[in-house]
Amino acid sequence: MNWHALTWLGDSSLMIPMAVAITAWLGWARRTRPVMWLWLLCLGAAGAVVVAGKFAFMGWGVGIAALDFTGFSGHTTMSTTLWPVALWLAVSSFAHRWRVAAACAGWALGAAIGYSRLALDAHSVSEVVSGFLLGLAASGFFLWRQRSKPHPTLRLLPVLLTLALPALVIPPGTRAPTHELIGRIAAWTAGNERPFVRADLHAGTRPARRAE
Structure with missing residues (x-):
């Protein structure tokens, strides 16, 4: 199994363009713009929790050593948030059972991406499970x-082409530097020379303070 290829399906380099595409499709028609705002609220809440957790750990070492927890898995959270909605949107003109099946397929893909993070030793079980539950909630x-709101009834092919475009334009395996960027900002904000890492959590160590 090519775990790197699977994990790339949850990378920010794909997730950010996908989020923009979903938002654009939801906001295309005036009658579905309230749905767009709800989507942005759910997406923003999930993203904010992930970033806040990473920021707290990388800057101040806030984590749970007993659970090997340093924050929610961003790949798992975002893929479990985005893929179900993207696939649901792609079959939005189909019968209800197909929309449900598409959403379930998206959650299954999110779970697989989460498992790839474990296979690559990028996250602990607690981080992947919590990320999956957060994305599932969003x-x-x-x-x-x-169920009670008008939703878009879009044609399958245009939506699939829009969602697939980033994967066709961005070289496979390209990683967005979001994790490193959050780490730098968190370390600078906390006044440390470097971000906290997992080894610090278990050893009880901390980065040296940044010289003023």
Whole structure:
């Protein structure tokens, strides 16, 4: 199994363009713009929790050593938030059972991406499971709310082409430097020479203070 290829499907280099595409499709028609705002709220909440957790650990070492927890897995959270909604949107003109099946396929893909993070030793079990539950809550709440709201009825091919475009343009395996960027900002904000890392959590060590 090519775990690097699978994990790339949850990388920010793909997730950010996908989030923009979903938002654009939801906001295309005036009648579905309230749905777009709900989507942005759910997506923003999940993203904010992930960033806040990473920021707290990398800057101040806030984590749980007993659970090997340094923050929610961003790949798992974002893929479990985005893929179910993207696939649901792609079959939005189909019968209800197909929309449900598409969303379930998205959650299954999110779980597989989470497992790839374990296979690559990028995250602990607690970080992947918590990330999956956070993404499930965000996308699940959004899709549950669509029961009583008008949703887009889009054609399958244009949506799939839009969602696939980033994967066609961005070289496979390209990583967005979001993790490193958060680490630098967190370390600078906390006044440390470097970000906290997992070894610090278990050894009880901390980075040296930055010279003024």
